[in-house]
Amino acid sequence: xxxxxxxxxxxxxxxxxxxxxxxxxxxxxxxxxxxxxxxxxxxxxxxxxxxxxxxxxxxxxxxxxxxxxxxxxxxxxxxxxxxxxxxxxxxxxxxxxxxxxxxxxxxxxxxxxxxxxxxxxxxxxxxxxxxxxxxxxxxxxxxxxxxxxxxxxxxxxxxxxxxxxxxxxxxxxxxxxxxxxxxxxxxxxxxxxxxxxxxxxxxxxxxxxxxxxxxxxxxxxxxxxxxxxxxxxxxxxxxxxxxxxxxxxxxx
Amino acid sequence: xxxxxxxxxxxxxxxxxxxxxxxxxxxxxxxxxxxxxxxxxxxxxxxxxxxxxxxxxxxxxxxxxxxxxxxxxxxxxxxxxxxxxxxxxxxxxxxxxxxxxxxxxxxxxxxxxxxxxxxxxxxxxxxxxxxxxxxxxxxxxxxxxxxxxxxxxxxxxxxxxxxxxxxxxxxxxxxxxxxxxxxxxxxxxxxxxxxxxxxxxxxxxxxxxxxxxxxxxxxxxxxxxxxxxxxxxxxxxxxxxxxxxxxxxxxxxxxxxxxxxxxxxxxxxxxxxxxxxxxxxxxxxxxxxxxxxxxxxxxxxxxxxxxxxxxxxxxxxxxxxxxxxxxxxxxxxxxxxxxxxxxxxxxxxxxxxxxxxxxxxxxxxxxxxxx
Numbered sequence: 001x002x003x004x005x006x007x008x009x010x011x012x013x014x015x016x017x018x019x020x021x022x023x024x025x026x027x028x029x030x031x032x033x034x035x036x037x038x039x040x041x042x043x044x045x046x047x048x049x050x051x052x053x054x055x056x057x058x059x060x061x062x063x064x065x066x067x068x069x070x071x072x073x074x075x076x077x078x079x080x081x082x083x084x085x086x087x088x089x090x091x092x093x094x095x096x097x098x099x100x101x102x103x104x105x106x107x108x109x110x111x112x113x114x115x116x117x118x119x120x121x122x123x124x125x126x127x128x129x130x131x132x133x134x135x136x137x138x139x140x141x142x143x144x145x146x147x148x149x150x151x152x153x154x155x156x157x158x159x160x161x162x163x164x165x166x167x168x169x170x171x172x173x174x175x176x177x178x179x180x181x182x183x184x185x186x187x188x189x190x191x192x193x194x195x196x197x198x199x200x201x202x203x204x205x206x207x208x209x210x211x212x213x214x215x216x217x218x219x220x221x222x223x224x225x226x227x228x229x230x231x232x233x234x235x236x237x238x239x240x241x242x243x244x245x246x247x248x249x250x251x252x
Numbered sequence: 253x254x255x256x257x258x259x260x261x262x263x264x265x266x267x268x269x270x271x272x273x274x275x276x277x278x279x280x281x282x283x284x285x286x287x288x289x290x291x292x293x294x295x296x297x298x299x300x301x302x303x304x305x306x307x308x309x310x311x312x313x314x315x316x317x318x319x320x321x322x323x324x325x326x327x328x329x330x331x332x333x334x335x336x337x338x339x340x341x342x343x344x345x346x347x348x349x350x351x352x353x354x355x356x357x358x359x360x361x362x363x364x365x366x367x368x369x370x371x372x373x374x375x376x377x378x379x380x381x382x383x384x385x386x387x388x389x390x391x392x393x394x395x396x397x398x399x400x401x402x403x404x405x406x407x408x409x410x411x412x413x414x415x416x417x418x419x420x421x422x423x424x425x426x427x428x429x430x431x432x433x434x435x436x437x438x439x440x441x442x443x444x445x446x447x448x449x450x451x452x453x454x455x456x457x458x459x460x461x462x463x464x465x466x467x468x469x470x471x472x473x474x475x476x477x478x479x480x481x482x483x484x485x486x487x488x489x490x491x492x493x494x495x496x497x498x499x500x501x502x503x504x505x506x507x508x509x510x511x512x513x514x515x516x517x518x519x520x521x522x523x524x525x526x527x528x529x530x531x532x533x534x535x536x537x538x539x540x541x542x543x544x545x546x547x548x549x550x551x552x553x554x555x556x557x558x559x560x561x562x563x564x565x566x567x568x569x570x571x572x573x574x575x576x577x578x579x580x581x582x583x584x585x586x587x588x589x590x591x592x593x594x595x596x597x598x599x600x601x602x603x604x605x606x607x608x609x610x611x612x613x614x615x616x617x618x619x620x621x622x623x
Binding site: 049050051052053062063065069070071072073074075076079082083084085086087089090091094095111112114115118119 | 283284286310312314315316318319320322323324325326327328329330332334348349352356457458459460461462465466467468469470471
């Protein structure tokens with residue numbers, strides 16, 4: 001739609017050109033749409049669209065390349081940090097980011113993310129934590145909170161037998177090779193603004209050639225498999241998720 | 253070039269197979285090496301750690317073979333020449349990545365210095381990964397090219413060929429080495445080889461500067477899309493089968509016993525063939541160099557009745573492997589029932605001796621199979 005901009009009007013909001021003009025496959029109220037947009041806006045604002053390579057995970061965001069207009073690759077489940085390592089080391093002038101969910105990064109891909117940080121790879125990692133395996137039907141994730149009902153924890157997650165929510169940001173912050181670690185949330189407009197600032201910082205550090213890996217953990221709603229309305233899902237991030245996963249800058 | 257002053261790389265030098273293949277990879281323009289320690293191929297990563305740094309190229313010791321093959325995946329997706337090496341248990345861990353490389357149509361070079369299996373097995377030489385290498389050990393309908401060199405020189409010569417084949421056909425090329433070849437030292441001449449004319453890597457992820465977005469993927473959800481990809485891959489595989497078979501035939505023309513063997517076993521068999529010939533036994537050797545594509549036509553042709561026999565006699569095939577019998581299945585498929593195919597194998601790290609092979613050849617004459 002063409003909008004006539006008159007002399008006394010100025011553009012205060014527009015769709016970023018890094019985000020393609022197409023509908024997404026995400027469920028209503030899903031956080032991926034917001035997170036994609038934040039990543040796209042940051043790439044746009046930093047002027048790095050033509051030297052960024054993105055890595056899509058296995059999970060709900062596997063089709064991310066359909067929405068972001070940058071060079072992208074889709075990789076095996078959990079292996080994004082290894083693929084990113086191969087890309088960045090052979091192309092140090094490029095900006096490499098991975099976008100991974102909690103099944104991808106915190107379950108099957110823990111070795112790859114730990115060791116990418118351990119080697120102090122200059123990478124930007126966007127870690128979407130929605131406390132559930134979304135793509136496969138709402139099974140327990142490592143980040144499922146205690147008591148949370150999922151397809152594979154019908155009585156609610158119990159620490160005895162099913163373990164505790166895995167606190168990735170806290171773990172990553174312990175590693176000398178991780179430069180910057182922050183946990184944010186998409187549960188309100190101020191929090192979304194904070195998340196964007198964190199994502200931007202994580203990209204800027206790579207642009208500045210800062211040594212080490214940057215990771216932004218984003219608490220993100222999954223109304224479908226939390227069995228909630230989108231607005232209740234946002235409230236649940238505040239009331240439950242952020243208790244298990246405290247927000248804030250862990251490092252850097 | 254060998255006689256020129258200062259052309260040091262063209263001199264004959266004594267090297268072990270693992271180091272020779274590493275230097276040959278560097279000469280072939282390998283941009284990045286990723287690997288995880290495992291015996292008996294550790295000379296490769298130690299050599300690469302030093303030499304890739306000298307060349308200003310990339311060397312990473314990965315946290316696992318899973319990570320190594322995925323680092324290859326990432327570097328290759330940006331258009332770089334990348335390789336990894338491992339031995340049997342590590343190659344098993346890479347199968348996921350090899351399937352993804354096939355699905356994403358990315359070039360890669362993988363060296364497998366095979367050891368005895370199954371499981372942790374041992375560190376003795378073996379050829380028991382033939383099935384895994386030639387059938388596609390990961391999920392899905394795919395193949396990769398498998399080369400089976402038989403000397404340190406041939407191993408070194410395989411490296412530029414492997415990188416060229418990988419780039420030409422957007423495929424993984426696996427070099428199957430046994431522990432003997434990796435460890436033993438032989439004179440070798442290392443020199444840069446001219447590259448084939450290769451297609452431009454316009455699919456590579458380099459940042460979408462001045463062009464539209466490039467995507468590297470292996471997920472095809474739309475109705476018929478994955479079938480179309482598979483048909484494209486299969487057409488490519490048929491082309492490779494047509495154009496890229498490599499095979500050595502030794503004293504085959506008048507042979508009534510044809511031994512089929514590859515790699516170091518073929519070296520042992522060759523000595524046995526020469527001794528048997530001195531005893532008047534008409535025996536020859538077919539040595540596949542490409543294990544996939546398998547030299548089926550050469551084997552099939554050798555299985556035809558001898559012209560001077562007036563419609564017969566048919567030869568007898570004897571396949572010898574350091575396995576319980578894997579390549580012999582390809583020999584049987586190629587022979588297609590025209591002639592008997594026998595097998596002698598040494599699984600689990602056993603190495604056949606020349607005398608042992610000679611005895612097997614003699615037995616074929618004693619038991620009246622023919623001659």
